[in-house]
Amino acid sequence: MIKKVRIEYLKPGIFVHDFNCGFNSSYLLANQALIKDIKIIDHLRSFGIKEVYIDTDKGDDINDAEPEIEAKQGTDKGLRRLASEEPVSIRNVPLKEELLVAQNIKNQAVNVIQNAIKNVSEGKPLETAEAYDLIAKMEKSVTRNRDALVLLARIRKKDEYTLMHSISVGAYVLNFCNFYKVPHKRTLSLAIGALFHDIGKTKIPLSILNKPGKLEEAEFAEMKRHALYSAEVLQSATDLPEEAYDMGLHHHERYDGSGYPHGLKGDEIKTGSQLCAIADVFDAITSDRCYRNGMGRVEGLRKLYEWSEHHFNKDLTHKFIRSIGVYPIGSCVRLDSGRIGVVVGSTENLMQPVVRIFHDEKSKGTFPVQDLDLSLTDDQVVSYEDPEKWNINSMNLFEKSISDLLTL
Ligand SMILES: [Fe+2]
Ligand SMILES: [Fe+2]
Numbered sequence: 001m002i003k004k005v006r007i008e009y010l011k012p013g014i015f016v017h018d019f020n021c022g023f024n025s026s027y028l029l030a031n032q033a034l035i036k037d038i039k040i041i042d043h044l045r046s047f048g049i050k051e052v053y054i055d056t057d058k059g060d061d062i063n064d065a066e067p068e069i070e071a072k073q074g075t076d077k078g079l080r081r082l083a084s085e086e087p088v089s090i091r092n093v094p095l096k097e098e099l100l101v102a103q104n105i106k107n108q109a110v111n112v113i114q115n116a117i118k119n120v121s122e123g124k125p126l127e128t129a130e131a132y133d134l135i136a137k138m139e140k141s142v143t144r145n146r147d148a149l150v151l152l153a154r155i156r157k158k159d160e161y162t163l164m165h166s167i168s169v170g171a172y173v174l175n176f177c178n179f180y181k182v183p184h185k186r187t188l189s190l191a192i193g194a195l196f197h198d199i200g201k202t203k204i205p206l207s208i209l210n211k212p213g214k215l216e217e218a219e220f221a222e223m224k225r226h227a228l229y230s231a232e233v234l235q236s237a238t239d240l241p242e243e244a245y246d247m248g249l250h251h252h253e254r255y256d257g258s259g260y261p262h263g264l265k266g267d268e269i270k271t272g273s274q275l276c277a278i279a280d281v282f283d284a285i286t287s288d289r290c291y292r293n294g295m296g297r298v299e300g301l302r303k304l305y306e307w308s309e310h311h312f313n314k315d316l317t318h319k320f321i322r323s324i325g326v327y328p329i330g331s332c333v334r335l336d337s338g339r340i341g342v343v344v345g346s347t348e349n350l351m352q353p354v355v356r357i358f359h360d361e362k363s364k365g366t367f368p369v370q371d372l373d374l375s376l377t378d379d380q381v382v383s384y385e386d387p388e389k390w391n392i393n394s395m396n397l398f399e400k401s402i403s404d405l406l407t408l
Pocket of ligand 1: 197198251252
């Protein structure tokens with residue numbers, strides 16, 4: 001059985017099933033290990049790890065540890081509570097319509113970021129005029145439909161990670177600002193910081209950046225320097241707000257002080273950098289990387305919720321989750337009526353997404369696929385479903401339908 005435990009309860013003989021460390025880079029860690037030596041606990045602590053998952057079938061048990069299934073139920077309950085808080089009215093152009101517009105914005109974003117990378121690698125200062133023009137368009141796109149741009153940025157080749165990641169983090173931050181009606185000037189600062197938070201990676205050798213295997217200690221130390229490099233590059237731009245510069249420097253700081261480069265704690269970390277950290281981690285864990293496949297978006301939300309206990313500002317993380325929607329596009333859900341489907345759109349009510357139903361427990365034989373807008377019915381989501389149980393990769397299915405749409 002998989003159980004969740006605090007690391008102080010670990011001892012030799014226990015098998016760690018998941019280090020639960022995606023909030024920080026896990027470059028130096030294997031995913032699973034049998035604890036042979038008590039020293040490993042200090043090593044885990046140095047990564048900021050507070051809780052891990054153990055497998056009691058492969059190692060010793062800890063009796064009063066919480067089974068994973070119960071921990072997940074608690075998290076899901078918390079997520080539903082977040083979604084049911086007072087409704088936020090958001091305008092929503094149908095996804096299909098916005099995808100066609102957002103495709104051009106994505107192309108422009110690729111150009112802007114590639115130009116910036118080229119200039120920086122030639123030692124020129126960062127130019128922001130093009131980026132501000134792009135941000136104005138991205139802002140309009142996420143205001144019309146919060147999902148289109150982020151979904152498009154998910155369609156990427158593995159070596160395009162840093163490029164598309166910048167667009168995604170920018171789009172998540174803009175969506176957050178739109179959702180909470182952040183004043184325009186502040187929105188621009190946060191967006192430009194988000195878009196260029198990893199620009200310092202330009203100075204990291206590709207052999208480290210795209211290394212498929214585990215990084216050696218020295219390589220990892222160099223990788224961590226990208227935050228300092230980002231700050232250097234951002235400082236070279238003439239009209240950059242202080243908050244945006246700080247997002248480059250401090251997006252790997254963690255609320256509990258376990259981050260880098262300065263080990264800042266709590267509100268020593270500026271709000272923009274805290275927000276950037278949350279969007280950064282959410283995109284990182286839900287994206288495919290050169291060394292592993294990304295987790296589903298629901299699992300990503302569960303992890304953010306779980307880690308907000310220690311590693312992020314809890315209130316800000318909960319707000320971020322609400323801005324994405326507790327049933328993000330691509331999540332597989334079960335309805336009260338026994339129907340199963342994949343979320344394909346959002347409505348003004350976070351609890352009532354549009355669901356593409358592909359299975360009905362009551363109907364025998366083949367079930368015709370149909371879209372159901374839950375804000376127009378009495379039916380409701382009762383739980384998340386594991387897409388693997390239904391033999392689907394819901395996000396892949398969804399991405400394929402986007403590609404089909406855009407090549408029409
Ligand atoms: Fe980073
Ligand atoms: Fe990042």
